[in-house]
Amino acid sequence: MLAETAHFALAIALGLSLVQMVIPVWGVRRNDVALARVGEPAAIAVFILLAFAFGVLMHAYAVSDFSIRNVAENSHSAKPFIYKLTGTWGNHEGSMLLWVLILALFGALVAFSRKSLPDRLRAGTLAAQASVTVAFLLFILFTSNPFDRLNPAPPEGNDLNPILQDLGLAIHPPLLYIGYVGFSITYAFAVAALIDGRIDAVWARAVRPWTLCAWLFLTLGISMGSYWAYYELGWGGWWFWDPVENASLMPWLAGTALIHSTIVMEKRDALKVWTILLAILTFSLSLLGTFLVRSGVLTSVHTFATDPSRGLFILVILMVFIGGSLALFAWRAPLLRQGGLFAPVSREGALVVNNLFLAAACGAVFIGTLYPLALEGLTGAKISVGPPFFNATFLPLLVPLLLLLPFGQSMAWKRGDLLGTAQRLAAAVGVGLVAAVTILALTRGGPVAAPLGIGLGVFLVASAFWDLGERIVGRASGLGAIWSRAAGLPRSAYGTALAHAGVGVTVIGIAATAWATEDIAIMKPGDRLERGGSAIVMQQVFPRTGPNYRELVGRFTVEIDGRPRGTIDSMKRTFITRNNMQTTEAGIRTFGFSQLYVSLGEIQPDGSVGVRMYTKPLMLLIWLGSVIMALGGALSITDRRFRVAAPARARQPAPGPTPQPAE
Amino acid sequence: MPHLLAILLLALLPMTSARAVTPQERLPDAAMEQRARQISAGLRCLVCQNQSIDDSEAPLARDLRVLVRDRLKAGDSNGQVIDFVVARYGEYVLLKPPFGLHTALLWIGPALIFMAGAFGLWRLRRRQASAGLGRGLDDAEQAELERILEKR
Structure with missing residues (x-):
């Protein structure tokens, strides 16, 4: 009964979304405030209804209600409780429900943000947001009903794919979806502005916290997904240029460009047309990602053609929203007047260059991901586009961007001075060079890319903080002056420095992967495997039983530079509930930022086991850097200027020219 | 996902x-x-x-x-x-597709996007400059500006 109620709740939510989509626009047209405000309660109600439906599905998973097809196909009564809960979104239907739930959550948040948004913009944004909700609720109701019943109910479920029975499933998809779907808000803002025909710095300021929020969650989502793949897939790779990964990287690149272009717009009232286009493109790429992953088109163009119901539905959604918004853009964008001016060599100019590189990098990923599909669809020729392609096209666009980044960050607004900026950065350049040369000398004969990459990363970190330090210390004299300057600097300045330093940290981690080692051996208890200063000695191999699996455990003692440093357990699991499918649970020990990674291979006839040992120096920095980036984004959101009321509703006279925050 | x-x-x-x-x-x-x-x-x-x-x-x-x-x-x-x-x-x-007629767009596409963007920016810059937006003040304008400033 509960499931039917939840299904009904989805239908009501669909109806209310239609109301939310249509009535406010009409209200704005007729200048009827009451009608224009209908979107707010509607958005909140839609969220409550979807939260209820999602809660019901989760409950069904928690109590293993196998009369619901979705639960029976994806769960098992013996599965650990936490994985029963996370299994709610470990399947197509559940994950789409999570998708619209987050969509509705953002709608409700916009409805609540009365203070920071002008009324017309809020009404238009809620309406545009509702149109996306309508489309995806239709998709769920018509092709992916999570509350479908089975009669008779099977006594036991099929269990969740073992690889998904991991904490990663609890963390990665929700973070990623908040990021993906969060960009629907910037999209809605852009569409509302286009319909309204008005866009200015107020728009940029209103949209910025939302963009930052979506961006930081997407950053975390991608990075946690990368870490999950790293430890779960058992060979220590962290990025595979897989189409599904690219599907999340593209909106990230576009979103990164967007958070930088809105700065120029907020500051100088310039780049309006481009910013609007970026806002549309970013969410379009999110939709494209959803289409790529959900339609099955990636496995083969032909599977898509033979079972097109879901894929075709999303394709139509994709075309309506991307095509519609781009058409709207082509029609209305010429109305937008360009604003302030700036010299090519200036902070604004640097941000334009940033956008050029990010857009081209995004284009490279886009082409590499979709070209094989298009080629096969058009000519039938099959080609593979793998990591070598992306390394050859993406990196040449990324490295110059990273090299230029510090110059942009410390360039003056409006009219900059290249030579002066270079002089101010001299110290950071020096630190980076010293780091690179020192490491190069210490690791002579090793890979050259690693020291150079680390030098670049050190340069990025050093310049991020050097610039910040200079603005705090500057020409100030005395501790008190420094303190008051530090307190007076806007939070977004700290956020920028932190985020850019995070990029540097990630770069260091990536560069260090060139030093990673791999050793393969067949071991029996007592055997020793050694590389550099790290060694493992196999103690024993024994079977163990878990709630829904059996596993073979290899226990190793670890020695670092001759000293014992505890043990590592590395497992090979067999899921009896799922056709004896096997997974590798790598044993990982962390030393500082470096890791020792041991995974079990095949068991030999004589009882010995294939063992792979990887040393991964500074590996954790890759993900740590992205967490620092996200923290920088979070710090920027808390900046004072986003918390004050929208200018139209200012309650007191502006307290003089506020010191302009510098991003 | x-x-x-x-x-x-x-x-x-x-x-x-x-x-x-x-x-x-x-x-x-x-x-x-x-x-x-x-x-x-x-x-x-x-x-x-x-x-x-x-x-x-x-x-x-x-x-x-x-x-x-x-x-x-x-x-x-x-x-x-x-x-x-x-x-x-x-x-x-091959994970690295060979360069050929059928992959030409794949390989030069990213560079094309970059160059098209750079070219667009250059054009925009020139249009602004020729519209008088990018240049400084000429002598007459400078004199006018000083006159206004003096009046204050």
């Missing part, structure tokens, strides 16, 4: 996930083994989702790894080994 699905798709395929090369497959000659690894990393496992034969435990990938090593032992150069595999399995096996 992306990784989730990557993992899911990988999981559906007939293999477990640990990296592939087994100790038995390895060549005694370390330099030659290094070459084999290099070649393998660029060859696609044909039954997998976006994995190289170096990463895949699928039986077909293992056969290909052994084939690569056999060719190397027979004295082939890296290029000859790759040509041999391509002749057998087609271009699809």
Whole structure:
């Protein structure tokens, strides 16, 4: 009964979304405030209804209600409780429900943000947001009903794919979806502005916290997904240029460009047309990602053609929203007047260059991901586009961007001075060079890319903080002056420095992967495997039983530079509930930022086991850097200027020219 | 979702996930083994989702790894080994698509986007400059400005 109620709740939510989509626009047209405000309660109600439906599905998973097809196909009564809960979104239907739930959550948040948004913009944004909700609720109701019943109910479920029975499933998809779907808000803002025909710095300021929020969650989502793949897939790779990964990287690149272009717009009232286009493109790429992953088109163009119901539905959604918004853009964008001016060599100019590189990098990923599909669809020729392609096209666009980044960050607004900026950065350049040369000398004969990459990363970190330090210390004299300057600097300045330093940290981690080692051996208890200063000695191999699996455990003692440093357990699991499918649970020990990674291979006839040992120096920095980036984004959101009321509703006279925050 | 699905798709395929090369497959000659690894990393496992034969435990990938090593032992150069595999399995096996008429747009596309963007920016700049937006004040305007400032 509960499931039917939840299904009904989805239908009501669909109806209310239609109301939310249509009535406010009409209200704005007729200048009827009451009608224009209908979107707010509607958005909140839609969220409550979807939260209820999602809660019901989760409950069904928690109590293993196998009369619901979705639960029976994806769960098992013996599965650990936490994985029963996370299994709610470990399947197509559940994950789409999570998708619209987050969509509705953002709608409700916009409805609540009365203070920071002008009324017309809020009404238009809620309406545009509702149109996306309508489309995806239709998709769920018509092709992916999570509350479908089975009669008779099977006594036991099929269990969740073992690889998904991991904490990663609890963390990665929700973070990623908040990021993906969060960009629907910037999209809605852009569409509302286009319909309204008005866009200015107020728009940029209103949209910025939302963009930052979506961006930081997407950053975390991608990075946690990368870490999950790293430890779960058992060979220590962290990025595979897989189409599904690219599907999340593209909106990230576009979103990164967007958070930088809105700065120029907020500051100088310039780049309006481009910013609007970026806002549309970013969410379009999110939709494209959803289409790529959900339609099955990636496995083969032909599977898509033979079972097109879901894929075709999303394709139509994709075309309506991307095509519609781009058409709207082509029609209305010429109305937008360009604003302030700036010299090519200036902070604004640097941000334009940033956008050029990010857009081209995004284009490279886009082409590499979709070209094989298009080629096969058009000519039938099959080609593979793998990591070598992306390394050859993406990196040449990324490295110059990273090299230029510090110059942009410390360039003056409006009219900059290249030579002066270079002089101010001299110290950071020096630190980076010293780091690179020192490491190069210490690791002579090793890979050259690693020291150079680390030098670049050190340069990025050093310049991020050097610039910040200079603005705090500057020409100030005395501790008190420094303190008051530090307190007076806007939070977004700290956020920028932190985020850019995070990029540097990630770069260091990536560069260090060139030093990673791999050793393969067949071991029996007592055997020793050694590389550099790290060694493992196999103690024993024994079977163990878990709630829904059996596993073979290899226990190793670890020695670092001759000293014992505890043990590592590395497992090979067999899921009896799922056709004896096997997974590798790598044993990982962390030393500082470096890791020792041991995974079990095949068991030999004589009882010995294939063992792979990887040393991964500074590996954790890759993900740590992205967490620092996200923290920088979070710090920027808390900046004072986003918390004050929208200018139209200012309650007191502006307290003089506020010191302009510098991003 | 992306990784989730990557993992899911990988999981559906007939293999477990640990990296592939087994100790038995390895060549005694370390330099030659290094070459084999290099070649393998660029060859696609044909039954997998976006994995190289170096990463895949699928039986077909293992056969290909052994084939690569056999060719190397027979004295082939890296290029000859790759040509041999391509002749057998087609271009699809190469993770780095060769440059050709059908892949021209793929390879120069990213550079085209970058150059088109750069060109657009340059044009915009020039238009602004010729519209008098980018230049400084001329003498008459400067005099006018000073006159206004003096009046204050």
